[in-house]
Amino acid sequence: MSKEFETVIGLEVHAELKTESKIFCSCSTAFGAEPNSQVCPFCAGFPGALPVLNEKVLELAIRTGIALNCEIPEYCKFDRKNYFYPDLPAAYQISQYDQPVCINGYLEIDLDGEIKRIRINRAHMEEDAGKLVHQGDITTTPFSLVDLNRCGIGLLEIVSEPDMRSAREARAYLEKLRSILLFAGVSDCKMQEGSLRCDANISVRPAGQEELGTRTEIKNLNSFRSLERAIEYEARRHVEAIEDGEELLQETRTWDEEKQVTRSMRSKEEADDYRYFPDPDLPPLRISRERIEEVRRQMPELPDVAQERLVETYGLPHYDATILTTTPDYLEFFDRVIKIYPDAKVVANWMMSELNKYLNQSNLEISDCLIKPENLVEMLQLIDDGTISGKMAKTVFAEMFNSGKRAPEVVREKGMVQISDEKALSAIIESIVNGNPKVVEDYRNGKEKAFGFFVGQVMKATRGQANPAVVNKLLKEKLK
Amino acid sequence: MALSPEEVNHVAMLARLALSEDEKTAFAEQLTLILDYVERLNELDTGEVEPLIHILPVFNVLRQDEALPGSSQEEILSNAPLVEDGQYKVPRII
Amino acid sequence: MDLYKLTVHELQDKLLAGEISSEDIVKSLFSRIALVEEKAQAFITLCEETALEGARRIDQQDEYGGIKGIPYGLKDLFCTRGIKTTCASRMLENFVPSYESTASKLLNEKGGILLGKLNLDEFAMGCSTEQSAFFPSRNPWDWERVPGGSSGGCAAAVAAGEIPFALASDTGGSIRQPASYCGIVGLKPTYGRVSRWGVAAFASSLDQVGILSRGVRDCALILKIIAGKDPLDATSADIEVPNYCAFLDGEVKGMRIAYPREYFQHWVTESIRTAVMKALRKFEELGAIVEEVSLPHSEYALPAYYIVAPAEASTNLARFDGVRYGLRDDEADNVIDMFSLSRAQGFGPEVKRRIMLGTYALSSGYYDAYYLKAMKVRRLIASDFAKVFRDFDLIVSPTTPTTAFKLGEQIDDTLTLYMNDALTVPVNMAGLPGISIPCALDDGLPVGMQLIGRAFDEATLLKAAYAFEQNTDYHRLTPVPGGGINE
Secondary structure: OOOOEEEEEEEEEEEEOOOOEOOOOOOEOOOOOOOOOOEOOOOOOOOOOOOOEEHHHHHHHHHHHHHOOOEOOOEEOOEEEEOOOOOOOOOEEEEOOOOOOEEEEEEEEEEOOEEEEEEEEEEEEEEOOOEEEEOOOOOOOOEEEEEOOOOOOEEEEEEEOOOEOOHHHHHHHHHHHHHHHHHOOOOOOOOOOOOEEEEEEEEEEEOOOOOOOOOEEEEEEOOHHHHHHHHHHHHHHHHHHHHOOOOOOOOEEEEEOOOOEEEEOOOOOOOOOOOOEEOOOOOOEEOOHHHHHHHHHOOOOOHHHHHHHHHHHHOOOHHHHHHHOOOHHHHHHHHHHHHHOOOHHHHHHHHHHHHHHHHHHOOOOHHHOOOOHHHHHHHHHHHHOOOOOHHHHHHHHHHHHHHOOOHHHHHHHOOOOOEOOHHHHHHHHHHHHHHOHHHHHHHHOOOOHHHHHHHHHHHHHOOOOEOHHHHHHHHHHHOO | OOOOHHHHHHHHHHOOOOOOHHHHHHHHHHHHHHHHHHHHHHHOOOOOOOOOOOOOOOOOOEEOOOOOOOEOHHHHHOOOOOEEOOEEEEEEOO | OOHHHOOHHHHHHHHHOOOOOHHHHHHHHHHHHHHHHHHHOOEEEEOHHHHHHHHHHHHHHOOOOOOOOOEEEEEOOEOEOOEOOOOOOHHHOOOOOOOOOHHHHHHHHOOOEEEEEEOOOHHHOOOOOOOOOOOOOOEOOEOOEOOOOOOHHHHHHHHOOOOOEEEEEEOOOOOHHHHHHHOOEEEEOOOOOEOOOOEOOOOOOOOEEEEEEOOHHHHHHHHHHHEOOOOOOOOOOOOOOOOHHHHOOOOOOOOEEEEEHHHOOOOOOHHHHHHHHHHHHHHHHOOOEEEEEOOOOHHHHHHHHHHHHHHHHHHHHHHOOOOOOOOOOOOOOEHHHHHHHHHHHHOOHHHHHHHHHHHHHHOOOOOHHHHHHHHHHHHHHHHHHHHHHHHOOEEEEEOOOOOOOEOOOOOOOHHHHHHOOOOOHHHHHHOOOEEEEEEEEEOOEEEEEEEEOOOOOHHHHHHHHHHHHHOOOHHHOEEOOOOOEEO
């Protein structure tokens, strides 16, 4: 990426709200039902059907506004956004146009210790559209199928200011936003399931220039990684186009995960005129300051506050605190372990390394993990009382993760009890030392590595169960 | 203030109405007539007037977040012109 | 027994007295329909079998009262579960809803019996019922004339004795204007008084469900049943529903009645103006105080309406795209063509005209000049009424500028056709209740007088209407099929 250019990025995020019923009708929002079985005359766009706002959607919107440091104006309303598409039954989406529920907020991202504030332009409530299923690609399919189960589920659209300057910043913003939404209990934020969707707006400009360059929008970003890759690709594409003197069109593009490129999505039609106007079927909303305070009082703990708490209470490094507060389930796990086993750094290390490793490998959420907080505590206590070594614990942990068995059981089944008995270890050391006179001579001549050889041999002979501290002590004595 | 053929085409496109050439001509005339008629609203100075968007002075009409059974799949598909696998079938999008 | 001549109250009395059964009523009405329907062309769908079944079931229970066992008609804009609902459009020619409108559900729960679905101007857009995609309905006072619109089928059926009452909708006069042309009572309640759920939307901020009946007492009775808050309609008002019949005491002493000079201009036929002035003198005789007032922005109501209504309609009708129900063009090989061709085939010219107008008014660059401007003018119109209602209880005017015109007479003259609503539209724009009652005959054709009340004060409206009715004989006049009057 040429040093002469600056990338300017803004993100538009849609979060599916965690409610039992849809935003304007009482249909269930449950995932995975038979097609068109969670639908009613309203969300299917039948004549005479009318919307009524779900109170929980409004509450979650207010919560989000508070969590994102937004201004929540006293009045807001709904507008109709008009366009024709097979997944939009009424041929208009009920959204918020010029008077959204939240405006002028921000969140802070932490990049290697440097805090940057990313401003949020607005957040507004709207309804989701249905699902279209194509035969293959949307551009080549001869027909499509429409399932309206998802149609009408409440969404919060959160629009950032174009304050991000790199793919990394954009990713950090999305991760932080996701974290905040999870902690606030607003959404499940599952990108693969579509309950968190992100579109990126990118432009580039010569460093130092104030005027913004041509902007393109990128859709179909299904993971943090695609977000980063797509932004990097697109920024490069912009710079190349400018340097080659080619025209850069303001358009919408889709990220092709397979080919790792963006492709134009423009159809032959002219851009749609949404003809926004206030929806007459929905009375406006008046959000009192008292209501906002009420929601604030009932707010769950947010990630930044939780991080502070971890740093202050347990003296954990800031980095650790950030990892532990990625999701509320993660933090809850930590909190529950700490209640019984107070060595925060040890717990943090185990969670950030081993636990994270296995969760990522198997693509599991911590709530689905077979290891429960009490189980980890048990294992840590076995290390502390010398039953197993730290190294052995890693093996035990892996087995616990895969089978759900508790530590003592695994240790017993695998016969993994640490050998600390000096008499038994002396005997083994005796036989190894006696069987390797040359190495003994090397060691006594100053070759330090030879010591490691003996340790290795003892571990081999004891199948890794020898207590390392005891082995070291006995070996040193023996080799004097 | 006559409506041009381009404008008529544009509006027909926004409204997804396939109009014949005769219809377009007729609508251009009729709409121009009506738009000329409504032009008289500009005789009124409404600079300081708040638009009357919602008739009833009511706010915050909300319902409880409770999932209730809606229509059955059969009911919701019963009037559909074309159905496949429990979904509405439509020709290609692009 | 000519049961078809009786009002709901009279039928109620006879049922309670054990003189007749519900089945008798249904049969009598179907005989009447057999006699006059060929000319009236009021019905799109007749429900003879289900009506008889319903009637028999109620007769078996042998418990009458209220509207138990009494048949009614429904404008074919109201969704009826399991019964075809066409909105008089090719778009919905075969549409059978799986849900019921709240208003008709309330009638059914109280034992009302649906006799059939009545004709209208397509999607409620029109003043004559000539815009129905199927056939025009005719005025029982003169078969060559329109019954009015858009609820022309309902008005014709009630006036001809095919049904004792009907539920319909009124967006700019669609109940009151046909009531006026057909010499019957037509009530449009306050916006929000009755739920709109299940009634195909035309203009969401103007539509209201109302009643067509012979006689004010029937109107009061039915309103009590259908009015009230509906959790399915966020715009339905959470205001108590009074027992309207209790207000029908025939008294108007001391009532302050205003008549706006702007509604008595030269473009209203002189004989109609004279008739309404005469009616106002009747009110004075009965002890009311009558004074002239001004509603200065009246002339701007119609142009504002012809922006607001089509704008809202254009988005309300966008759902008719051929995907999930209704007419679909099978030939199209892509969705855009499918949308455009289905809608072109499904909608009639007036509907297309209003969709085009509305789409234009909301389009980029025009929203401020048209829709926003019209909504500001709307505020001025509502303020005019509010000012008058500070000092008066009621406003009285003619309902329509003319009596019923001939079929085909205005069909090519859009603006003239729209002018038929000039006196009724302001009431919808202000969201107020309005009722039309017969007050004269002009050349053998009925003349309607409109009473307008304060928001949610249907009680005063009905009280005054009843007093006038009981002190005159116009409500007793009924047409003879083909012309002439039954006295």
